[in-house]
Amino acid sequence: MKRIIEQSFAVPYTYPVIFSQNIFDEGDDTLAGLLDNGKGGKAYFVIDSGVAVAHPSLLEQIKEYADAHAAQFKLCAEPLIVPGGEASKNDPQYYEKIVEATHLYGIDRHSYIVAIGGGAVLDMVGFAAAISHRGIRLIRIPTTVLSQNDSAVGVKNGINSFGKKNYLGTFAPPFAVLNDFNFLQTLDERDWRSGISEAIKVALIKDLDFFEWIEDHAISLANREMEPMQELIVRCAQMHLDHIAGKDPFEMGSSRPLDFGHWAAHKMEHLSGYEIRHGEAVAMGIALDSTYSYLKGMISEEELQRIVSVISRLGFHLYNEVLSGDMLLKGLEEFREHLGGELTIMLLSKLGLGKEVHEMDQTLIVAAVEKLKAFQADRLITN
Incomplete structure (x- = not known):
């Protein structure tokens, strides 16, 4: 029976x-x-x-x-x-x-x-x-x-x-x-700034208006003005809560859109012995995946420049030496393993709209890292 x-x-x-x-x-x-x-x-x-x-x-x-x-x-x-x-x-x-x-x-x-x-x-x-x-x-x-x-x-x-x-x-x-x-x-300067990266993340994949608001208020946020920071926190928190109320709050599937930029960020934290703080790593991870999106022809050079510009104006680095080397690429498999199922990475199809992909070209990842290294060098010279 x-x-x-x-x-x-x-x-x-x-x-x-x-x-x-x-x-x-x-x-x-x-x-x-x-x-x-x-x-x-x-x-x-x-x-x-x-x-x-x-x-x-x-x-x-x-x-x-x-x-x-x-x-x-x-x-x-x-x-x-x-x-x-x-x-x-x-x-x-x-x-x-x-x-x-x-x-x-x-x-x-x-x-x-x-x-x-x-x-x-x-x-x-x-x-x-x-x-x-x-x-x-x-x-x-x-x-x-x-x-x-x-x-x-x-x-x-x-x-x-x-x-x-x-x-x-x-x-x-x-x-x-x-x-x-x-x-x-x-908060010290690093901790004040670090959390802003999560707002950039959610704005880039979900809300162009919010990203443009961050662009307009980047200097005020970097200068520790409390009123815009409070606005940023409330708007970002609301967007995260809206996502939790969606179809997969306990992540039973392989999709995790709010982890845009995080596959590299988690690995960078570990490789640095956690000297790189989470928000700092997320900022570099966002810059990396945005640059990869550009190299794949998904976003324009102008859109990429806007992204790296706002990240830089907020005081984040675009590149750290832990990005270079084979160990970073192991973060892709660890990310897939953590979620289970197939690899699912959030990239950008335009500012304010994310797009999930299920594979990444390691050659283009390396090229994206080198482009970030050049971006960082240019900003050090400019400043």
């Missing part, structure tokens, strides 16, 4: 992405409202060490905020401080400490883990929360441009393993995302 029983079901996901300031002021109940489960929510905070140093009063603010809102939630333990950047994702001891804390402090599926930091820390904490009790409620408080406009608003979590970025990970939507623009004021 042969029987097949099938079941299908749909689970709706809803979570707010909030843009605010001064979220730990005692009179602001936004965070307290999120942590209030009706029974006095239990909260465990994990904080990026770079944020803790840049905001030395943050720990005391959190404690005072919790005391002021004791009827809504309580701290179950002292906040955990973890290294910022890829160090938190490269060493398994950090996510293991969070998993251990869920055991020690009775953090269950009706409790909350609150992650404060850049995208790498949020990735790691999200992974720990997702695998503990099959999913503990996670509130992300991103503190960089890159995390506020891109990584924190999405549904992915992960850590690095086997020398590969995000090899271990989960798809687990957050309970909420709470952006506080005040955290951006203490």
Whole structure:
């Protein structure tokens, strides 16, 4: 006898992405409202060490905020401080400490883990929360441009393993995302700039008007003007959320359009020992795939010049020595393997419109790298 029983079901996901300031002021109940489960929510905070140093009063603010809102939630333990950047994702001891804390402090599926930091820390904490009790409620408080406009608003979590970025990970939507623009004021120049590359990426493949807006505001953004940066973050975050609401939020297929420029970026990060930051690598990856698109006859020379010009005016490099060499090309296969199925790479058919391809000419990749090297040399001479 042969029987097949099938079941299908749909689970709706809803979570707010909030843009605010001064979220730990005692009179602001936004965070307290999120942590209030009706029974006095239990909260465990994990904080990026770079944020803790840049905001030395943050720990005391959190404690005072919790005391002021004791009827809504309580701290179950002292906040955990973890290294910022890829160090938190490269060493398994950090996510293991969070998993251990869920055991020690009775953090269950009706409790909350609150992650404060850049995208790498949020990735790691999200992974720990997702695998503990099959999913503990996670509130992300991103503190960089890159995390506020891109990584924190999405549904992915992960850590690095086997020398590969995000090899271990989960798809687990957050309970909420709470952006506080005040955290951006203490970013160094590299972290301020890095997140803009994700906005360039999504604009180039989806929205010409947004790309032209970035062109018009490139100098203001590079000069750390807060108003255009806030506008960029909100617009970019909205476009990422719109994409998540589409047909394949958990990436069951081989298409991942929002990874335009990322196949090379992930490999560059690893080859540099993560000295190149993610946003910096994405900027070079965008420049590389745009140049490849030009060499394939997909976009015009004028369109390519506009792309490399805006990337340069924002202060990004177009070329790094890790782009040259055979190891970069291995990133293509690793990218295919990470997605499964056939290789799928997003290129450009024109500004504001991406086009997926399923193969890349390695000779043209090398030629594109050499063209970027020349572009970079020209800009160094000009400046």
